Amino acid sequence: SYVLAQPPSVSVAPGKTASIPCRGDNIGSQSVHWYQQKPGQAPILIIFYNRDRPSGIPERFSGSAAGDTATLTISRVDAGDEADYYCQVWDGGIDPFSVFGGGTKLSVL
């Protein structure tokens, strides 16, 4: 089955840019979605189809995907961005199912 790999943690100083990678075989040909989850809360969708943002999600959040890496980029990071971030793809086929990356904890220094 399809595997998505994320680093367990990423740290960034306030006001800087954070990049969170999600690695998978030829992920650039997939549709990648990203979720933000804060402690004790349900995840929320922040990027869908690689680079689209749902209404209400700030433009500071952006996404891209090429080759074997999809990337979530958060510019001008602030303390409120501290959360876990998950990538997700749909593994189609005879028995389709959805796959999540293991998640990355973003720490704001």
Added chain:
Amino acid sequence: QVQLQQWGAGLLKPSETLSLTCAVYGASFSDYYWTWIRQPPGKGLEWIGEINHSGGANYHPSLKSRVTMSVDTSKSHFSLKMTSVTAADTAVYFCARGEPTVAHPFDSWGQGTLVTVSS
């Protein structure tokens, strides 16, 4: 604004059957994929499966033998049953809505239900 509200038993003994239900408010029940996702304590998200309004379902290969999903379109409810639970099934279970597109991202989530399996 769509809202998903879920409920079910939070404490089970090994070998019992997990049963959760999710009610959908403010959205057309027929247009989406209705999904269950779980998260063991301190761990990541795991997709369990999805069902559409007509009852067509897809399940995670590793859980397929124990999972059944159903819908009640008259109430805009959908449900999850998982048989023969063990401690490894202890998790927060979320219901979610999958958009009606090829890779259906999950754009709305329930509040989550902690299910603990313990003797």
